[in-house]
Amino acid sequence: MKNTLVAIATAATLSLVVAGCGSDSGSGSSGSGSSGGGTIAENMVFGGPPEFKTRADGIPGLEENYGVKFGKYTVTDVGGPVTVNALKRGQVDAVDLFTTDPAIEANDFVILEDPKSNFAAQNIVPIINKDKASDGVTEVLDQISEELSTDTLGDLIGQVANDKEKPEDVAKAWLADEDLDATGDSASGESLTVGSANFTENVILAEIYAQALEAQGADVTTKLNIGSREKYYPALEQGSLDLFPEYTGTILTFIDKEATATSPEDVAKALTEALPENLVALDYSEAQDSDAVVVTAETAEKFDLETIADLAKSAG
Structure with a gap:
């Protein structure tokens, strides 16, 4: 990768x-x-x-x-x-x-x-190019969202910030602990570019997505530490990025300045409606980072x- x-x-x-x-x-x-x-x-x-x-x-x-x-x-x-x-x-x-x-x-x-x-609900959610959201890719990412928790996020960040571990190593260890690193072919034939913003948690999440998809046969390229949303969202919207770990409330208000939803369910629904036609929000995690x-x-x-x-x- x-x-x-x-x-x-x-x-x-x-x-x-x-x-x-x-x-x-x-x-x-x-x-x-x-x-x-x-x-x-x-x-x-x-x-x-x-x-x-x-x-x-x-x-x-x-x-x-x-x-x-x-x-x-x-x-x-x-x-x-x-x-x-x-x-x-x-x-x-x-x-x-x-x-x-x-x-x-x-x-x-x-x-x-x-x-x-x-600050509205900020559940972790994979935003993906609709053309890349095959059944196999979606299954892999939904499993990750199901296993993530807010406490987990804090622990993963701490391993990088305090223990000086590398984000890619932290991601690999978490996938192994959750039995999400098994090799397979559910994403075989898929080619994705996974991006991240320039802060530790987002890099770790991008690594988790990328490594899990690679294990299932996808051809994955990463573009990490891109910067703020003003820099990476246009690339996601235009298709030079295919997959990004996002935060439901923040990405919603970035796209729709008039958004008023605050609960996890309402924010997720509003986000689905606000995203451009070529992007889709998959299942969001209970994990939040507000x-x-x-x-x-x-x-x-x-x-x-x-x-x-x-x-x-x-x-x-």
């Missing part, structure tokens, strides 16, 4: 990326949790991927549902090391991370509760933050 996994950038590079990507989102900010009047959020710098700034459940959703407007938005990465390091170093005050990210527990970060369900607004323990204690709504309180 051709693997184009890109090495993680050095810490020095991460700092340069964050330092060069800030953009004002409204009122001015002195950053680092400073208190200069207005709301708590208006004195904060928020860090996240490019799409979170405009996504319906991103910055616009936080403002609409909670009245939260950050003073500055800094582009980091999709729940990866740039985001984590920026928060640790105080370059940003709040970030968009995934709930299964082991960095949250490792750094004593705090997830702010989302009582208004700004976006979350995350701050350091120090920031949470300083401003008495428990929910996203608390960010709209007066900073005075």
Whole structure:
């Protein structure tokens, strides 16, 4: 299998990326949790991927549902090391991370509760080119979705982030543990290009899909660490990518900015209707990895933050 996994950038590079990507989102900010009047959020710098700034459940959703407007938005990465390091170093005050990210527990970060369900259900789902969704390919991917759990995701990510194992090795071991690595010919004759975004969990999921399909006779090429959704979704839509591990709520709001579904069932139904004719969402897994607004323990204690709504309180 051709693997184009890109090495993680050095810490020095991460700092340069964050330092060069800030953009004002409204009122001015002195950053680092400073208190200069207005709301708590208006004195904060928020860090996240490019799409979170405009996504319906991103910055616009936080403002609409909670009245939260950050003073500055800094582009980091999709729940990866740039985001984590920026928060640790105080370059940003709040970030968009995934709930299964082991960095949250490792750094004593705090997830702010989302009582208004700004973030919709985020079940793991394979998005595949309809022409590639043969019975054999579908069977392999449905079996994977059935066995995945949220706890499993956290454990797999931890093996890479904390134990320094390679995503492809973690994927191979999980498939073996779940008896999903048996060789066969159910996908024989199929040729697929499997992609992933540039964060650990998505790479692992792509490896799981790719290796399981290869074991069943498919000819698989991987294009990993592509980047944000703005980069990889057009390739998926246009057919240069055939299969991608996605998150039901996020991909739905990316495609349909007016989507309002929040439950797993409603989100899955809406996604099926929103996808272009050449793409199909297969069975989704009970495993979820939702976006979350995350701050350091120090920031949470300083401003008495428990929910996203608390960010709209007066900073005075």
